[in-house]
Amino acid sequence: MKKYKNLEDRNRIISEKLLESIYLLEILEETYESQAKEGTLINLAIKNINIAFKETEKCRKMISITE
Numbered sequence: 001m002k003k004y005k006n007l008e009d010r011n012r013i014i015s016e017k018l019l020e021s022i023y024l025l026e027i028l029e030e031t032y033e034s035q036a037k038e039g040t041l042i043n044l045a046i047k048n049i050n051i052a053f054k055e056t057e058k059c060r061k062m063i064s065i066t067e
Contacts, residue, residue: 011060018053022046 032038
């Protein structure tokens with residue numbers, strides 16, 4: 001049980017950091033929305049973080065099923 005609790009805690013921490021990063025990138029996106037290169041880089045980063053966030057959610061569900 002402790003192993004799964006550790007995984008849950010780690011997954012929660014990762015999710016929180018990813019979500020915080022999304023918020024920060026959205027602020028940057030607003031700042032650089034008129035600049036093509038910066039906007040593209042920020043959009044790609046947001047897309048990748050959103051994918052990672054969704055994957056951690058899937059992991060969280062898998063962890064809770066195994067308990």
